[in-house]
Structure formats: C-alpha cells, structure tokens
Amino acid sequence: MEWPRTVDDAVAMQERLRTQVITTSAPDLRIDTVAGLDVGYRGNDAVAGVCVVFDAKALVVLDEVVVEDTTDFQYIAGLFAFREMPVLLRALDRVTVAPDLLVADGQGLAHPRRFGLACHLGVHTGIPSIGVAKNAMGAFDPPGHARGSMSDLSMDGEVVGRALRTQDGVKPVFVSVGHKIDLDRACAEVLRLAPRYRLPETTRRADTLTKQAASSAGS
DNA sequence: GCGACAG
DNA sequence: ATCTTGTCGC
Numbered sequence: 374m375e376w377p378r379t380v381d382d383a384v385a386m387q388e389r390l391r392t393q394v395i396t397t398s399a400p401d402l403r404i405d406t407v408a409g410l411d412v413g414y415r416g417n418d419a420v421a422g423v424c425v426v427f428d429a430k431a432l433v434v435l436d437e438v439v440v441e442d443t444t445d446f447q448y449i450a451g452l453f454a455f456r457e458m459p460v461l462l463r464a465l466d467r468v469t470v471a472p473d474l475l476v477a478d479g480q481g482l483a484h485p486r487r488f489g490l491a492c493h494l495g496v497h498t499g500i501p502s503i504g505v506a507k508n509a510m511g512a513f514d515p516p517g518h519a520r521g522s523m524s525d526l527s528m529d530g531e532v533v534g535r536a537l538r539t540q541d542g543v544k545p546v547f548v549s550v551g552h553k554i555d556l557d558r559a560c561a562e563v564l565r566l567a568p569r570y571r572l573p574e575t576t577r578r579a580d581t582l583t584k585q586a587a588s589s590a591g592s
Numbered sequence: 593g594c595g596a597c598a599g
Numbered sequence: 600a601t602c603t604t605g606t607c608g609c
Contacts, residue, residue, distance in 0.1 A: 412599075414600050448600075450597040457599075479598045489598070506598050547598085 376459065378445065383455045384486070391488040393496050398555045402501065404429050404562060408465065408472035409575025410494070412457045413583030418443045421586035422460030423579045426470045429565065432574050438467045439586045450510075453479055454490040461494065474554070474562060475502035476575045481549035483510055483526055483534035495552025502551030503559040505573055509536065509547045516545050521564060535560055539567040546571065 377383040409425045425437040440463045446456040457479075465475075480489030481504030491504030511528035513536040520541050526534040526549065534549030537560050548563050550556050566573035572580075 412600085414599085416601090448599065450599085453598055477598095484598080504598080508598060510598060 377455060380449065380452065383446075383452050387452075387454075387486045387488040387493075390493065390496050391486060394482070394488070394492050394550075395553045396482070396550050396555060397553075398501070398558050399553065402473075402554065402558070404473045404501075406435060406470055406472045407474045407476060407562070407566065407575055408468065409476050409478075409573065409577075409579040410461045410465065411478045411576065411579035411583045412460055413580075413586060417447075418445070420444050420457070420460050421583055422457070422464040423582045423586070424461065424464035424468050425575060425578045425582065426468055426472050427566075427575050427578070429473070429562075432566070432568070434578060435470045436468050437578070437582060438464045439582055440464045440467065441586060451485045454493040457490060458493060458497070462497070465498070472500060475500050475551065476563075476566070476573055477502060477504045477551060478506070478576055478579070480504045480506050480510055480547070481534065481551035483528065483547060483549035485510070485528070487533065489549065489551075491549065491551030499553075501553040503554060503562065504534075504547075504549045504551050505563055505576060506547040506549075507572070513547075518542055523560060537563060539564060539571050539573075540569075543571045 481491030495502030
C-alpha cells in the first residue's frame with residue numbers, strides 16, 4: 374500500500390498493521406547497538422529526521438545521519454507516525470551500523486489503536502523497537518521516587534506500557550513496546566540508556582542534532 | 593455536547 | 600514541535 378494521505382486511510386493502515394505486532398523477545402535477542410530516532414521542525418512542513426546509532430554498552434555514538442525533507446501530513450495525535458516516519462526511514466536507510474533496537478520518540482502500544490510510531494517503525498523494518506514518550510496518553514499511578522521505579526500505564530482497562538522513573542525525583546518517561554520485544558526488557562534497556570539524565574542518551578543526541586539541523590536550514 | 597490529545 | 604533570556608539550583 375502507498376503512504377496514506379487522508380485520516381481515514383491512515384487509520385485503516387494502523388488497524389491493518391496492528392495485528393502484526395509481536396510483544397515478546399526472541400530467546401536469542403541481543404542488543405549491542407541501539408538507534409535513536411527523532412524529528413525536528415522548521416516552520417510547519419520542513420522537517421529534519423535524525424537516526425543516531427549508539428553502542429548500547431559503552432553509550433558512544435557509532436554513526437549518525439541527518440536528512441532534511443518536507444511533510445504533507447499535519448500533526449494529529451494518534452496519527453503521529455504519518456508525519457514523522459517518511460523522514461525517519463530515510464535517515465535509518467543511510468546509517469552504516471545496523472541497530473539491534475530502535476528507540477522512537479513517542480508511543481508504541483500506548484496508543485488509541487495500539488499502534489504508535491514505535492510499532493509502525495518496528496513492523497515496517499522488522500527490527501525490535503520501543504517507544505519512549507515524554508508525556509503519557511493513558512492513565513497511571515505515580516511510580517516510586519527512586520530511579521528504576523515503575524508503574525503500569527493503562528488505556529481502556531488494559532496495560533499498554535509503563536511509567537518509568539529514570540532518575541531520582543524526575544518526571545517519569547512512558548515506555549511501551551514497539552515490536553519484537555517484551556515490556557520488561559524494554560524498560561531495562563531504557564534504564565541502561567539513561568544512566569544520567571531523564572531521557573535516553575539516544576533520544577538526547579538525536580534531539581540535539583534535530584534542532585541543530587532545523588536552525589541551520591539552508592546552509 | 594465538551595474537553596483532551598505522543599511530537 | 601515551535602516562538603525564546605535570564606535565572607535558580609546542584
């Protein structure tokens with residue numbers, strides 16, 4: 374199918390692809406490299422997509438790619454992926470180090486139709502993925518104050534993710550499965566990626582590059 | 593009907 | 600997301 378241009382087509386695509394999401398980890402799932410994906414905006418249609426690949430253990434950058442593009446799809450909560458995916462896929466294509474895990478800046482299963490950006494990226498590429506959002510779409514009880522504390526994130530009476538405290542006393546991040554990984558493993562990876570700050574290093578680096586590109590658009 | 597609503 | 604300086608605090 375070609376990329377949707379209308380809300381109805383986009384929703385239909387999500388309903389169709391949601392059935393392909395896998396919420397368990399392969400027994401031999403090894404995560405040595407992790408990709409952080411993010412998009413920055415300049416005006417309403419200019420976008421800069423970034424894909425940064427980190428060594429999951431050493432937390433050092435192995436490769437990073439910035440791609441500039443434009444978008445037709447306006448921002449609509451729930452249809453976020455249709456605005457950001459095209460650029461992100463282009464950036465992901467140009468990276469020279471294959472990532473074992475994709476970390477999306479947004480939701481995975483914690484989505485109205487259980488198919489957020491992280492799920493879409495995962496199903497499309499076949500690469501394990503997770504969503505790490507700064508804001509929740511569902512309901513949750515505040516997790517404990519200490520780093521590593523977590524609580525269920527629910528929507529329509531079902532657990533769709535977790536509110537995870539990555540640093541003592543900071544606002545939690547919202548983790549949900551994207552594809553080919555289980556929620557426990559997803560949270561463990563986020564904690565490993567965020568040893569010092571609230572957000573994973575992958576997200577922080579991608580975000581920096583994203584704004585850097587957006588502010589120097591045209592040079 | 594009214595408000596809320598990832599980035 | 601974006602428009603935007605200084606400032607409070609560890």
